Structure formats: C-alpha cells, structure tokens
Amino acid sequence: MRIIVQPDPFDMGAEATAFTATAKGAGAIVTFTGITRDNAAGDLQAMEIEHYPGMTERALNDMAHQAMTRWQLIDCLVIHRHGRLLPNDPIMMVATAARHRADAFAAAEFLMDYLKSRAPFWKREITASGTDWVAPRDEDEAALKRW
C-alpha cells in the first residue's frame, strides 16, 4: 500500500508498470488516472489544487485501508498532486491489484468515489478572466451511497 501526495508530475505508465511488477499473485490490475480537462469555455490556463497537509495523508491512508479490508486486494496505490497543474496533466491516480477482476474494479471505484468527496482537496480553475473554485458535482456525493 502506497500513498503519495506531491506537487510534482508523475508518470502514470511507469507507476502502473512498477505497481504491477510488485503485486505478486495478482491476476487483475485496474488503474484510474484523472487528467486536467479544459473547461467548458476552452480557456483553461491552469488548475490549482489546494490541500490540507496532514489530513490529506490520513484520509487517503484510511480509504486505502478500508479498500484493502473490504475487498480481496493484494495491493493498492494512490497518488494525488497538489499545486499548479496544466491542461492534460495527470492530477491523480489509483491502482488496485487482486486475484480476480471484480475486486480490483470495485476497490478502484470505491477509492475514486471517496477521494472525490472525502479527501481534503479543492480545485480552482485559472482562466484569462479570473479564477473559479470548482463546485462539487451532485453525482459525486450520490456515488458514495453505493458503498
């Protein structure tokens, strides 16, 4: 189990390869990668992610432990960036390893749903016309109900 919170970019392909190489006995690897999308107006210059140092690591650790307990996981990985991100930059990544695919998929979706609404990150869009805090989506809060 690895939790990484960092301002630096990361290489999702290299992380996926390294994660898979150490997941002994895994038959199924699921990865999710979140990418900085352009905004509706198409003028996104950057995304700034603020977080709560200390609590962030605790919250992600707690989610990962829950995932390991609720599903038959061999390993899991969470990487989340903070600070200034450019369009098309990877923001975060989750990876899960299990013997069978159902566990790997469910745990990855669980981690994503919790990470979206229960980890202390706040996104802000920087455009030519100013900055805007990203509003939470109703679907994201609703998604938590299934777990």
Add this chain to the structure above:
Amino acid sequence: MRIIVQPDPFDMGAEATAFTATAKGAGAIVTFTGITRDNAAGDLQAMEIEHYPGMTERALNDMAHQAMTRWQLIDCLVIHRHGRLLPNDPIMMVATAARHRADAFAAAEFLMDYLKSRAPFWKREITASGTDWVAPRDEDEAALKRW
C-alpha cells in the same frame, strides 16, 4: 479505437501512456490488465492461449463499438495476446477514456465481461504433470447479465 491481437508481449505502462496522450479531452482513464497467475498447485510452467483468427478481431471490434455507443467514450483500446505466456506475463489489457469516471469504469468492466466469455480465446495451463484446459467460471457468465 484500437484492437490488437498478437503473440508478442506488450508493455502495459507504455500502452497506458500512449493511449492517454492521444485521448484529447479525457478527464478519466481506466485501464485493466490481466496477468498470468500461477495455478492453485503453484506449479504453472506456462499458459497457452488458442484463438480463432478472424473471428477474434471481429468479436473484439464489435465489443469496442458497443462500448463506444453505450457510454460517452473518447477512445478505447483492447490488446490480447495468444500463444505461450509465462507466469506474471500480461495476457491482455483494456483501456477506456472518457470525460467522467463513471463512463470510463462502466465501459472497461463491460469490455472485460464480454471479453471473458464472448471472445474466442481458450486458455490451457501447462504444468509438470500435463496440460489442462481452463474451465469457464460461473461468475463470468453471470457477470454478463448486468449489461
């Protein structure tokens, strides 16, 4: 949309990176990688995968088209090996790109469920004591019912 059926190994990390780089406008990338697991007895020497050339490509293409139609996907990728694989070799990989994670996850799970039971591949385990065709799992057939 890319469908690749090949005997050669592939690099799941490099494929994930390349897939992500070309998925313009994607906010969510999901990958699934299937790995050759050792068998229960722990004496797997190799896995041999037989397939039905021609039909395999048609079936995978059809599944990928269905996924693109049923979910808001920007792109999807299916790679499946055949021939002789060693323990811990990647067998196959699916990747999906969408604006939002729900579409990327659902499409990846759909592709996996169909690929398991509806694409013409047959696995055989090679051990010191002989060879054994892998039996289909009841859960795999049942998993199709949700789509």
Add this chain to the structure above:
Amino acid sequence: MIDILYFAWVRERIGLPRERLETNAATVADLIAELSAHEDRYAAAFADLSALRVAVDQELSDFNAPLTGVREIAIFPPMTGG
C-alpha cells in the same frame, strides 16, 4: 462445401483443427448429428451439447442456425479469454 473449424478440446478430440465437407444437413445440430453418427471421435467430442458453443460465419450463433449460404462454422468449448 462448408468449412468446419474446431478449437481447444473439441479440436483435440476430433484430431484436426479444420475440415471441408459436403453436407445436406439443414442446421448446425443436423450436421453435428451427421458427424456423430459417422465416427466415434465426433460422437465423443459432441456428446454434451451444453458444453459446446458454435459460431456461424464468425458470429456466435446456436445449434438451430440454418446452414444455407453459410461458408464457415466453428464448434468449440465455452470461451475463456481475458
């Protein structure tokens, strides 16, 4: 003339991966019955139809599929990809 392909243990029991036949069978089921009556290795391979799947011209189909105009059929066990 129709091409018949066999895969996995069906191929092993019959002892060949494909063959080309002349048949008057109307459906896949009829063709299977015809082959099973003809030789034991077919009867052994086709003994339990519930353990078999069939593709007609490279599309998954069923045993009642008519053979009119069909160029290629394949008979095999349940698939185990992924």
Add this chain to the structure above:
Amino acid sequence: MIDILYFAWVRERIGLPRERLETNAATVADLIAELSAHEDRYAAAFADLSALRVAVDQELSDFNAPLTGVREIAIFPPMTGG
C-alpha cells in the same frame, strides 16, 4: 488554545489560512457563531453552513462536535479531489 484552519474560498473570505484562538465555545457551531458575531468577514464566510464542512483533529466531523481536548479544527467548502 485551538488552531483553526481555513481552506479554499473560506480561507479567501476570512483572509488568512490559519489562526490560534482562545475560546470558551463548547462546539464547532458555537465557535462559528462566536466568530461570526465578532467580525463581518467571518459572518460572510460562514453565512451558509450547508456549504461548509468541518474537520476536528484532521477527521471529518460535524458542527455539533465538542471542542473539549481538541487541538485543531478546519473549516472548508465541500471537497473536490480526484
């Protein structure tokens, strides 16, 4: 003494990321009421409690959480990670 941290637009409205206060407030809600009564910038930041979330000693909590023995609380908008 208690540390209070603010994030995102709560931080912006209040104008600082953290402060250390002496308070007799019994709960997070009492502390919020105390601060809101004290200065307009707090009243503006805390006007709509349904738009706020609270963490007590780095665990998500609620406005009724007691402050006894608490070292750090944080007040912020709904989180938007991932």
